[in-house]
Amino acid sequence: MDASHDPERRSWVDSASTEGTDFPLQNLPLGVARNAAGAWSVVTAIGDLALDLGRATEAGLLDVVPLDLLIGDERLNRLLAEPAATQTRLRQATADLLDRDGGTEKAARETAGLLRPISSLEMTTPTRIGSFTDFYAGIHHAIAATAATIPGADIHPNYRWVPIAYHGRATTVRPSGIDFARPAGQLPRGDGPPAFGPCEKLDFELELGIYVGAGAIDGEPVPIARAGDHIAGYCLLNDWSARDVQRWEMWPLGPFLAKNFATTISPWLVTVDAMAPFRTPAMRRDDGDPSPLPYLEDERDQAEGGLGIELEVRLRTARMRQNGEPPHPIARCDADYLYWTPAQMVAHHTSGGCGLQPGDLLGTGTISGPVRGERGSLLEMTVDGREPVELPSGERRAFLEDGDEVAFAGRCCREGFVPIGFGECRATVLPAPAS
Amino acid sequence: MDASHDPERRSWVDSASTEGTDFPLQNLPLGVARNAAGAWSVVTAIGDLALDLGRATEAGLLDVVPLDLLIGDERLNRLLAEPAATQTRLRQATADLLDRDGGTEKAARETAGLLRPISSLEMTTPTRIGSFTDFYAGIHHAIAATAATIPGADIHPNYRWVPIAYHGRATTVRPSGIDFARPAGQLPRGDGPPAFGPCEKLDFELELGIYVGAGAIDGEPVPIARAGDHIAGYCLLNDWSARDVQRWEMWPLGPFLAKNFATTISPWLVTVDAMAPFRTPAMRRDDGDPSPLPYLEDERDQAEGGLGIELEVRLRTARMRQNGEPPHPIARCDADYLYWTPAQMVAHHTSGGCGLQPGDLLGTGTISGPVRGERGSLLEMTVDGREPVELPSGERRAFLEDGDEVAFAGRCCREGFVPIGFGECRATVLPAPAS
Numbered sequence: 001m002d003a004s005h006d007p008e009r010r011s012w013v014d015s016a017s018t019e020g021t022d023f024p025l026q027n028l029p030l031g032v033a034r035n036a037a038g039a040w041s042v043v044t045a046i047g048d049l050a051l052d053l054g055r056a057t058e059a060g061l062l063d064v065v066p067l068d069l070l071i072g073d074e075r076l077n078r079l080l081a082e083p084a085a086t087q088t089r090l091r092q093a094t095a096d097l098l099d100r101d102g103g104t105e106k107a108a109r110e111t112a113g114l115l116r117p118i119s120s121l122e123m124t125t126p127t128r129i130g131s132f133t134d135f136y137a138g139i140h141h142a143i144a145a146t147a148a149t150i151p152g153a154d155i156h157p158n159y160r161w162v163p164i165a166y167h168g169r170a171t172t173v174r175p176s177g178i179d180f181a182r183p184a185g186q187l188p189r190g191d192g193p194p195a196f197g198p199c200e201k202l203d204f205e206l207e208l209g210i211y212v213g214a215g216a217i218d219g220e221p222v223p224i225a226r227a228g229d230h231i232a233g234y235c236l237l238n239d240w241s242a243r244d245v246q247r248w249e250m251w252p253l254g255p256f257l258a259k260n261f262a263t264t265i266s267p268w269l270v271t272v273d274a275m276a277p278f279r280t281p282a283m284r285r286d287d288g289d290p291s292p293l294p295y296l297e298d299e300r301d302q303a304e305g306g307l308g309i310e311l312e313v314r315l316r317t318a319r320m321r322q323n324g325e326p327p328h329p330i331a332r333c334d335a336d337y338l339y340w341t342p343a344q345m346v347a348h349h350t351s352g353g354c355g356l357q358p359g360d361l362l363g364t365g366t367i368s369g370p371v372r373g374e375r376g377s378l379l380e381m382t383v384d385g386r387e388p389v390e391l392p393s394g395e396r397r398a399f400l401e402d403g404d405e406v407a408f409a410g411r412c413c414r415e416g417f418v419p420i421g422f423g424e425c426r427a428t429v430l431p432a433p434a435s
Numbered sequence: 436m437d438a439s440h441d442p443e444r445r446s447w448v449d450s451a452s453t454e455g456t457d458f459p460l461q462n463l464p465l466g467v468a469r470n471a472a473g474a475w476s477v478v479t480a481i482g483d484l485a486l487d488l489g490r491a492t493e494a495g496l497l498d499v500v501p502l503d504l505l506i507g508d509e510r511l512n513r514l515l516a517e518p519a520a521t522q523t524r525l526r527q528a529t530a531d532l533l534d535r536d537g538g539t540e541k542a543a544r545e546t547a548g549l550l551r552p553i554s555s556l557e558m559t560t561p562t563r564i565g566s567f568t569d570f571y572a573g574i575h576h577a578i579a580a581t582a583a584t585i586p587g588a589d590i591h592p593n594y595r596w597v598p599i600a601y602h603g604r605a606t607t608v609r610p611s612g613i614d615f616a617r618p619a620g621q622l623p624r625g626d627g628p629p630a631f632g633p634c635e636k637l638d639f640e641l642e643l644g645i646y647v648g649a650g651a652i653d654g655e656p657v658p659i660a661r662a663g664d665h666i667a668g669y670c671l672l673n674d675w676s677a678r679d680v681q682r683w684e685m686w687p688l689g690p691f692l693a694k695n696f697a698t699t700i701s702p703w704l705v706t707v708d709a710m711a712p713f714r715t716p717a718m719r720r721d722d723g724d725p726s727p728l729p730y731l732e733d734e735r736d737q738a739e740g741g742l743g744i745e746l747e748v749r750l751r752t753a754r755m756r757q758n759g760e761p762p763h764p765i766a767r768c769d770a771d772y773l774y775w776t777p778a779q780m781v782a783h784h785t786s787g788g789c790g791l792q793p794g795d796l797l798g799t800g801t802i803s804g805p806v807r808g809e810r811g812s813l814l815e816m817t818v819d820g821r822e823p824v825e826l827p828s829g830e831r832r833a834f835l836e837d838g839d840e841v842a843f844a845g846r847c848c849r850e851g852f853v854p855i856g857f858g859e860c861r862a863t864v865l866p867a868p869a870s
Contacts, residue, residue: 130605130606131604131605131606133691136688146687156686156687158621158629158683158684158686161621161628161629161683162621162629162683162684164684164687164688164691165688165691166601166602166688166689166691167601167602167603167604167691167695168602169566169602169789170565170566171565171566171653171789171790171792172653172788172789172790180654180788181654181788183787183788184656184786184787184788185786185787186593186596186597186728193596193725194593194596194597194728196728196729196730196786218606218607218696219615219616219868220868221619242787245787248593248596248597249593249597249599250687250688250689251591251593252581252591252599252685252689253571253599253600253601253685253689253690254601254685254687254688254689254690255688255689256568256599256600256601256602257783257784257786257787257789258787260602260787260789261653261787261788261789262788290628293621293629293631294631295631348692349692351619351620351631351692352618352619352620352677352680352692352693352695352696353607353615353616353618353619353696353697354604354606354607354692354695354696355606355607357606433654433655
């Protein structure tokens with residue numbers, strides 16, 4: 001751990017020291033927001049405020065990377081392609097600038113002039129996402145979702161060997177706060193002909209997103225021992241799913257329209273540096289589970305390749321919003337329930353010859369724990385709608401209804417360290433367009 | 436049919452009138468090649484030669500679209516985003532320039548100075564492919580591949596309702612002539628643990644590629660009657676497949692590493708205008724097959740939404756190449772064996788709210804006919820390797836071996852029209868890298 005994790009360090013931005021803030025001086029995530037000139041500019045979060053790193057560089061307050069890596073349509077892609085040491089230096093210089101014991105009073109005054117409330121920002125996805133790949137690494141999700149869909153069914157024997165994944169749609173990955181319309185699709189009707197209409201089993205999926213930093217060249221598999229070096233950071237990710245469409249369309253080539261209408265991410269990339277104190281051992285295998293194949297096995301990755309992130313799913317219906325009721329937590333679990341580590345995902349993804357590009361996004365797959373209250377989707381939570389969730393408003397939910405807002409939160413806590421968070425991953429289901 | 440299909444029209448480029456050329460004056464496909472300044476420039480093919488449309492515009496010989504739509508890293512993406520009428524005008528102006536009865540002798544002389552042999556070009560994919568979606572519309576392939584994999588098994592009941600598709604990997608789609616190494620992956624070993632090593636069942640898949648022209652906005656489904664308007668053109672596409680990897684990894688989320696290591700396309704976009712004379716009725720349903728659901732049904736599309744393209748697969752082994760033997764045709768079939776039309780693919784793709792972007796590529800899925808000799812993959816042709824193909828060299832192939840070259844050709848023929856072709860879609864399997 002370097003000095004950036006020192007719990008005694010504090011920012012002169014007061015809200016960065018508030019109990020419960022996602023963005024203390026020890027976090028400093030990267031985002032991309034519209035600046036006064038209308039261009040996309042790299043920003044970081046400190047308490048309730050955002051610092052424009054492009055403007056700070058223009059003003060001579062930061063001098064780590066060229067200005068053109070911080071401003072423009074490329075967003076973070078080119079910055080993430082830089083060596084990890086560059087990103088670490090940018091983080092350190094930013095921390096010094098915001099540290100109450102850091103630089104000069106003049107620098108602090110000038111920096112303060114560049115701060116804007118996070119709530120006033122127009123943010124976009126941190127990277128221009130070239131490719132989006134979604135894994136299926138939450139084993140408790142795989143087990144519960146399989147059983148909810150086909151009572152008594154077990155997961156396929158490949159699960160404990162293969163970090164299963166599929167290619168998703170990059171163009172419909174959107175930052176928190178962008179609502180979307182309920183999708184339409186073919187809906188199975190028992191043995192009769194399918195109907196076509198608005199999805200009747202709309203669901204969320206609680207996932208993490210993983211940003212690729214350094215790219216991997218096509219045809220050059222990344223060894224597991226170096227796979228973590230290709231990861232730049234993490235976000236929260238909601239892989240919205242149309243369960244009825246999915247069940248009908250997915251044989252034999254997997255989900256397509258059931259998933260590609262919308263994916264929501266928290267708009268901040270929480271860096272691997274900020275996450276360093278919160279690494280955990282890889283998920284413990286059950287007795288009888290196989291060891292990972294050699295291309296997926298690395299001692300250090302097994303010891304500290306996991307992620308300790310407390311995750312929460314909050315639901316707020318239109319009625320709750322009208323009544324002024326707060327979002328209601330309907331699930332809590334931890335990211336250490338991932339059967340495969342992020343490094344194993346990178347090693348597997350590149351093992352067949354397909355490279356990765358800076359700014360690519362990987363989803364972990366839905367994260368669930370083994371018990372009720374830890375389920376990362378309604379499919380699991382309500383056993384495919386058969387056991388609806390009860391809300392404090394007296395409403396019940398088998399699947400999502402129009403006007404429902406789903407928000408994820410993520411928080412890393414460890415004794416001796418200042419907790420950090422991920423910001424919000426939130427969107428509301430709008431009615432299907434009139435057809 | 437407009438004048439561009441007049442069979443009497445001829446170019447002053449002699450090779451454009453050679454029997455069997457893919458590129459008569461009636462074709463004029465679009466490609467992207469490196470120009471003398473090292474930049475990507477839009478080119479067309481005429482006989483054995485290519486005309487640089489960027490340089491022709493600079494020279495004042497063409498004046499249809501601004502130069503910046505014809506030169507640069509964007510390749511064809513911005514040109515395809517223009518109204519279809521613009522692309523039609525560009526085609527007509529190019530035809531006039533190359534017509535022996537067209538322009539002035541001076542213009543012809545200047546144009547001749549801008550021609551280069553196609554064989555000397557460094558070409559790239561015509562568009563910067565943002566997203567690649569692969570369909571599964573060849574019903575004879577679906578039937579034969581299912582039966583070859585699981586003897587006696589039939590295709591899933593969704594097949595005749597849903598234009599099944601999955602998202603592929605856009606970054607590994609490469610133009611003809613780029614060879615690739617045999618991929619490695621997890622290989623099933625009966626009931627025992629899987630092995631990890633070079634693919635033992637490497638295969639090709641004979642497909643067409645469909646380029647999106649005008650984009651479709653997220654959340655605004657394209658009605659079937661207008662879906663064809665979003666298509667700019669076609670190419671040949673080889674969706675190389677690792678059958679052993681695929682069989683093990685694909686449950687339940689579909690193919691991933693088995694397909695994403697390499698996809699090869701012919702480098703020319705054959706325009707919808709050039710294809711106009713070669714449209715066919717949609718594939719005739721069997722008695723008892725359901726009618727398409729309303730969002731997929733359109734009278735005009737049923738009457739002329741299909742494609743009449745004679746397709747051929749040629750295989751040449753390393754030994755055949757050493758012996759100077761020509762590539763050997765191992766399959767012939769026709770694109771009108773597609774159960775879903777390109778317009779139905781576009782309508783389905785956008786029906787759930789996922790838009791399309793100019794330059795996106797859709798694959799049709801493997802095209803096979805119902806009888807032996809018409810199979811578009813070795814999986815079908817050899818019944819999963821059990822009945823190897825015999826080659827004139829005395830060699831046999833269950834699946835592809837290192838050094839094997841696979842080339843596709845496509846040709847459109849119709850009485851009263853000059854035949855057009857697609858150029859070559861070819862690549863050779865290189866040995867797996869030493870591990």
